[in-house]
Amino acid sequence: MTARMRGPALFTAVALLVLVVAPAVLDPFRLGLLAKYLCFAIAALGIGLAWGQGGMLTLGQGVFFGLGGYSMAMYLKLHDAGPGNLPDFMVWSGVERLPLLWKPFTSPVFAIAAAVVVPAAAAALLGLLVFRQRVRGAYFAILSQALAAAFTIWLVGQQGLTGGTNGLTHFYDVFGRDPETDGAKRIFYFVVAVVLGALYLLARQLMKSRFGRLLVAVRDGEDRVRFLGYNPATVKTVAFAVSAAMAGIAGALYVPVVGIISPSLLGVVPSIELVVAVAIGGRFSLAGAALGGVLLNWAHTTFSEQYPSGWVYLQGLMFILVIMVAPGGVAGAARWAAEAIGRRRTGRGPSSVPEPAGPTHGQKEVAAP
Amino acid sequence: MLRKSLPVLASLAAATLLSLAACGDSESSGGTAAASGNTIKVGVLHSLSGTMAISEVTVKNSELMAIDEINAAGGVLGKKLQPVVEDGASDWPTFAEKAQKLIRKDKVATVFGGWTSASRKAMLPVFERNKALLWYPVQYEGLESSPYIYYTGATTNQQIVPALDYLKEKGKKKIFLVGSDYVFPRTANKEIKAYAKANGMTILGEEYTPLGATEYSTLVNKVMQAKPDAVFNTLNGDSNVAFFKQLKSAGATASSLPVMSVSIAEEEVKGIGVDNVAGQLVAWNYYMTTPGKTNETFVKAFRAKYGADKVTSDPMEAGYNAVKLWAAAVQKAGTTEVEAVKKAAGGISLDLPEGKVTIDGANHHMYKTARIGVIQPDGTIKEVWDSGKPIAPDPYLKSYPWAAGLS
Amino acid sequence: MEALLSQLPIGLSIAAVLMLVALGLTFTFGQMGVINMAHGEFMMAGAYTAYVLQDWTGREAVLAALPVAFAVAGAMGLVLERAAVRRFYGRPLDTLLLTWGVSLVLQQLARDIFGAPNVQVRAPGWLDGGVRMFGSQLPYTRLFIIVLAAVSALAIWAYQNRTRQGRRMRSVMQNRQLAACSGIDTGRVDQLTFFIGSGLAGVAGVALTLIGPIGPNLGTYYIVDAFLVVVAGGLGRLRGAVIAALALGLLDSYAEFWTDASLAKVIGFAAIVVFLQARPQGLFVLRSRALT
């Protein structure tokens, strides 16, 4: 098989595994869990794009996940309440008239569009503000983290508008289906899987384009790019907005799959956990990032079922190990292994430059002079 | 670069799927119906990790103790109870997910679990849709009555209303409301304001702080400047520690500024520091010092099992009660089948550590005795007032004219 | 007007806490480029040090714990630096993720050693009460924290400017290679910097026992604010951090006074983003001969 053919062939194999094998062997509950992991994989894909390819470590991706999730949930709540009625939580929060912000969400089309556009626009706005002023690296990371903290505090504080800590839950009718039935779970799973596949291909295409090359260039030498006549702020803002849109889509899909969106999914810790997933899967590879999203959450469910407190140790240690030993994550380690095997088989080096311990670029931002 | 990581993706995706499938298999083969064989599976779902673990682990412990006691006495319907413990991880979606797992994979007969209102709200649709039972052991803000949830903690009229009655009786007319920013305090304060309006009390201020807030100097300043007769405190968890420490250092004492708290039990007093809360008021249905043989046995058993320095508290007792009440309902119904258990549950009355507790068949809440207590310098809570007899639960406050228009 | 004045001491109190929790970070972040997410857990270690010491010292634990907590947290920092962080100089994002893993492990460790519930450290008797200032009470505990913050800041300033070690440290910060060439053992300087930065976290932790909960989550309550102070202060300069802490503390106290606590947090964040629009220059240095 030539190298050119290997990519599509493998993609097909994974697609088959996800679309045919998984639904056949998994019961609806596990399939529902897998659908949830795939939602996180979509968000992780976005982080892979922004961080792995673009060098922007975003510790506030939960915000965009939340914006997408709330857009979808607002529609579902209004749909369940029926025309002219208020969603249940507004009733017990003492809200008497539907807030203006909620009005357009009676339309499913608007809600779905908002789930993509609102996170992207929010990211674009923030990106323009901070990237234009060349806030980057660690500063950007910390700012994005503070954004996640501020956003959750605001969400929780606006109980009548957002459901407060409870978030939005209790959906009876998701596009004509009861979300708790096995059939609905199966359908949601397929939707999530197909969306993930499509977004993965889109991201790949993006990285192959000139824009993708430019993004890598910005990551490795932002100031140099400026002297090529590009505005790195624009490049970064676009990539950040795309990554936010992906998080938004992930959030919107998460709502029907899991049946709830709440501030506890968007704060500082869940946002870092998404980044952890990407680091473990392999930040320099889009597939690795998505894989990390699935792996970490799968491990979380599996281990926390057995040892709830052990999971915290495991997560911490896993993370320390990955950063110290394999910065390229699982994907980087596997690539290294594959190249080592390839070298032994052919008896000579691979055509590209070998990068044993995983590349370390993208880390050149210097916080202190 | 992208292409090369695809093999990993393929192999790992395969591995993940296989292990997922393996889990599925083992569980579906072992996951027999709840009441078959010689055991009955019951779910215990609390946060064992994360911020809520502090409180919820103790409830889990008392629930497991109740299960042990039932098993030691021969079980239910001649079968032993087998607890399946799951971790809600202080995260509401996780509660919903684990509830699903317990119901659909483990096929438990019932679930005991939850602490925060948010976790209950997240689990509610899962239980309603799957027609399974949840026993929820913590006092809450009311305005809810799910056909598939039994509420063994106090509802508003068994905790907040009596607390207000007590303050009114003591002549505390000017009240300042302090709470964490989430559902319980906001709803509770809404009710308190309605009560105050009807009872000639004034609310001087209403302040909320984010969950986990630790900086209270501004809030304390606001309180001090408003000069209220009393503070009604619905803060949650760690925030109480910061609030009481900073309130005390600002010169307020229990006698100059009494604080009525509804989320501080024996367990929390230790963490706040007795120095900082001694003399302050709390409202619950149960204290470790509540008199009665049943409670003495309960406290003794708990300390024997978990350590002589352990304390018991209202939510722990309510969790313990939940198990006992459910077992009684199953015994009466002669089956663990949900609808039959529900039918049997109404009117069941047991002598429990807090006294007599009766299940209200209509709204699934309990008849409970309200108790106001004062925190003692040794960390225990001494009852200073009680309602005399169990109060009928009224989650929607329908029997209170001032509460019309609240829900 | 009265409200305006009465919030002033409160703003100062908040600022002092912010300053105290951020000082150590300014040291490690600003001067070494290491983002230490475990900083909060070093504070937690300091607080637990006071808790443990209380068995011997009784109510004077807070005072006795200051030097001990400095040593304990400093030693933890030293171990972290030696074992892991030193491999990541110049790669702040990696240190951020690495130390986050460390912070998770430390939190769980605290939970397993001391239990999940909060513990209590009794404040010394001489900190009971307070002084009245502009119509509000400034508690002695807050006064103690204000003094401690000021003393810590002054000590750092004196160390950096008045001692040989401090000057070495600054020279390493300004030009690592040149310092190494002129015979300075940069490895030792790094260790010392990390030791002091982490030690300051321990001191902050002891002070926090006076005003807040003492439990495994202690660090998480302060870490985001601490980082914001460092970011707003710009490059971890001591003066920047002091000014930023003051500004944020006052802003927070007034914003909360007129709105509410939730909104005050959001306003604080917005203010920093706006501030960065006006003064991004303080945050980075562009070198023209060799671009990054």
Place this chain on the structure above:
Amino acid sequence: MTSPSPPASAAAPASEAPALLEIRGLEVVFGGFRALTGVDLTVRQGELRFLIGPNGAGKTTLIDVITGLTRPASGSVGFAGTSLLGRREHRIVRLGIGRTFQTSVVFEELTVAENIDLAACFRRPLPALLRQRRGTSEAVATALERTGLAGFADRPAGVLSHGQRQWLEIGMLIAQRPRLLLLDEPVAGMSRTERDRTGELLVEIAKDHTVIVVEHDMEFLRRYASQVTVLHEGSVLMEGDVAAVQADARVQEVYLGRPREEKTP
């Protein structure tokens, strides 16, 4: 704007061509240090100008001001009739000014061709960049050929030697078809053969571009320079052709007298 008097080089051979770059009374202050103290400089269309001076003379600072990296305290910088001051770096590049750096920065993960291609596409709007790149454009092919890097087109730039990186940077500049090229010490750290190769490249580029070269290497200067501007302590010491500069006593005193000191790291 303060001193409109033309500089000494007004009598240079290219004087008939219109002025491309006009700098008047430029002052730059860093903290309390005055890096440039009233520099006047005119570079005409098609000129190859060498900028020399001892360490700290302000050569790189001057280039930094032109390219927008440093803001002057006072003075004016005009390029083909428009003022450059206050413009952001990428805007200045879009006006047609390209520069290289002492320590060359190329994008190591991208191939040589991709590096040049990115440089060549800088005027395209963002949506056009989203399309996939097919084949090599003519501008890229030309730049590859002129810099002699055609053989490395599909190799990552990370494998290039120091000299090759400088050529790649120059190639990236050529692909942008700038009106003015600023080369900051292009031959620093190069081997003798590499210098020769760079010199030839420079001569060839100078045929159809206006070029300013900051350089220390005297031999290189002698071989390839015609017009030279000498900076000293932040101002122009003198201007003229190579022979005149070398003969000048002041220049010898400040600069040529200690020729081996000026190597910057």
